[in-house]
Amino acid sequence: MTGHSRRQRDDEALRPTWIDELVAAHPEIDRDAQQWWKSTSPEQMVGSRHHTVPRSYLERFAQDGQLWVRDRVTGGSRLSPTTKTGVIKDFYTFINLDGEKDGRLELILGVIESGAKELFDRMLDPFRPPRPITPSESMHLAIFLAFQxxxxPQYRRMTELLGDFLAKTHNSDVPGIDQVRVVPEPNLHLEHMSKAAPRLSELFFDRPALIVTLDQPLFITCDEPVVLVTNGSSHVEHTAACFKTKNQRRKAARRPSRGRMRNADIVHIYPTRPPAGAAVEVALPLTPRTLLVLGPRGTIGPLAHSLAGAEAAAYAADVNNRLVEQAYGWVAAHPDHPTFRSLVFPPPGPLVRACDGGSKFSQDLDKAPSPRRPALLGRGWK
Incomplete structure (x- = not known):
């Protein structure tokens, strides 16, 4: 990362979000939030099983509470109840400033899910004619998408991989450092999520919404159900240092020029999945027949669109292929989905890459994560 891009990132981080501006205009919001934290026990939801994809969302793809689920890596399949799909014990439990296990984030996520569910129910109600979403509905949807x-687990695993890479890079002279796995506490993931979601939600707010309806129940879903549709160009912006070999970096570091030393130390780290800011459109399958699409901000388009026959099948195949490609742990569909069992899953790839001249640490990043499952409160997957 160059100094210029670092300053841009710092300036962006300091810029007030819409939540900051809302609280500044209405101080009672902050007062009520503080009161909620004081009056709500941190023990609630500690030890419970947390859905990483809302159960209310998964129910729309289920039959009698059952989904057909396939493993993203092996392709193996099984029937799974929605009560047990995408569930991890204590996944959102964190250690608060008093050193206690705190489960209140799960309660907050439940409120966020409720706001989105109310909107989805309205949009899918056949007795209510389509209409543009209101600013309030857009806000609920934007927050839901940002948190989702x-x-x-994929996002937490990416956080772990970054932490492991940075710890090893900064301690590369420690004997045996390449033989250990450095795992940041889950608090790091949850803190980043809570702080980044308001800013991320700004990218989704006030976009026009379209409901695409198929004449067949062909859409599937997965543990990463938000699809970011880009313009096709690469989201990766390499620097000149990205193309330097390990020897070139060592040679530049030995020279007396301060500029050359700084240049030798540049390491470009980037996710393999495009960032939300690159999305021209954002899509979310709502049921086996319906897809929610958010278009570019400022554009005007239809509120609903129907597809049938071969056109519907081709459209669903494109969406489903994107979902399979970005899924991390599992993919799911209605038990009667006509083609789900025969879908071909491409091999999983890396989550993060780093341009550092080809060190062993960056080579370890440049492949599918192993293990795939993230840690949980300092211990393994439970």
Whole structure:
């Protein structure tokens, strides 16, 4: 990362979000939030099983509470109840400033899910004619999408990989450092998610919404259900240092020029999945027949669109392929989905890459994570 891009990132981090501006205009919001934290026990939801994809969302793809679920890596399949799909014990439990296990984030996520569910119910109600979403509905949807992108095992595993890479890079002279796995506490993931979600939600707010309806129940879903549709160009912006070999970096570091030394130390780290800011459109399958699409801000388009026959099948195949590609742990569909069992899953790839001249640490990043499952409160997956 260059100094210029670092300053841009710092300036962006300091810029007030819409939540900051809302609280500044209405101080009672902050007062009520503080009162809620004081009056709510941190023990609630500690030890419970947390859905990384809302159960209310999964129910729309289920039959009698059952989904057909396939493993993203092996392709193995099984029937799974929605009560047990995408569930991890204590996944959102964190250690608060008093050193206690705190489960209140799960309660907050429940409120966020309720706001989105109310909107989805309205949009899918056949007795209510389509209409543009209101600013309030857009806000609920934007927050839901922002959290859903970051609340998943894949995002936590990416956080772990970054922590492991940075710890090893800064301690590369420690004997045996390449033989250990450095695992940041889950608090790091949850803190970043809570702080980044308001800013991320700004990218989704006030976008026009379209409901695409198929004449067949063909859409599937997965543990990463938010689809970011880009313009096709690469989201990766390499620097000149990205193309330097390990020897070139060592040679530049030995030279007396301060500029050359700084240049030798540049390491470009980037996620393999495009960031939300690159999305021209954002899509979320709502049921086996319906897909919610958010278009570019400022555009005007239809509120609903129907597809049938071969056109519907081709459209669903494109969406489903994107979902399979970005899924991390599992993919799910209605038990009667006509083609789900025969879908071909491509091999999983890396989550993060680093341009550092080809060190062993960056080579370890440049492949599918192993293990795939993230840690939980300092211990393994439970």
């Amino acid at each position: 992108l970051q609340r998943t």
